[in-house]
Amino acid sequence: MMGMRWLAVLLLGGLALAQPLRLEQGWVRRVPGDITAAYLVLYNPGDRPIRIVGASTPIATRVEFHQTTHAGHGDHQDVSAMRRVEALVVPARGRLEILPGRYHLMLYGLREKNPRPLAEGQKVPITFRLEGGATLTLTLTVEAR
Numbered sequence: 001m002m003g004m005r006w007l008a009v010l011l012l013g014g015l016a017l018a019q020p021l022r023l024e025q026g027w028v029r030r031v032p033g034d035i036t037a038a039y040l041v042l043y044n045p046g047d048r049p050i051r052i053v054g055a056s057t058p059i060a061t062r063v064e065f066h067q068t069t070h071a072g073h074g075d076h077q078d079v080s081a082m083r084r085v086e087a088l089v090v091p092a093r094g095r096l097e098i099l100p101g102r103y104h105l106m107l108y109g110l111r112e113k114n115p116r117p118l119a120e121g122q123k124v125p126i127t128f129r130l131e132g133g134a135t136l137t138l139t140l141t142v143e144a145r
């Protein structure tokens with residue numbers, strides 16, 4: 001039943017677009033190196049949870065979802081205690097807080113993708129792939145924090 005399967009995918013995509021996730025805050029950490037982290041808060045006004053299964057950006061060769069496993073003092077500067085997670089979920093009528101001490105997006109391969117280091121205030125598009133096939137592109141700002 002290929003036809004039914006396609007219909008389901010299209011409907012899910014339509015639902016995701018009809019109830020977009022709201023970006024409440026978001027930034028990419030400005031660092032001199034090849035790897036950085038991005039943070040954001042998403043609000044889901046809809047009545048179903050939205051599962052994010054992937055992300056990509058033109059400024060990095062790879063984006064991973066990481067959970068901070070040690071939220072000790074100063075973890076803002078130290079993202080070494082972390083583990084990869086396959087997906088992130090924005091709860092129905094709730095928030096996903098990808099914030100220091102909890103989660104971050106890990107961006108790899110900055111040197112390969114950027115002729116110059118990231119600049120303060122630079123706008124960075126990040127495209128999220130949602131379960132069901134819809135995508136959502138959000139713009140984050142490069143900040144030194």
Ligand SMILES: [Cu+2]
Binds near residue numbers: 037079
């Ligand atoms: Cu990480």
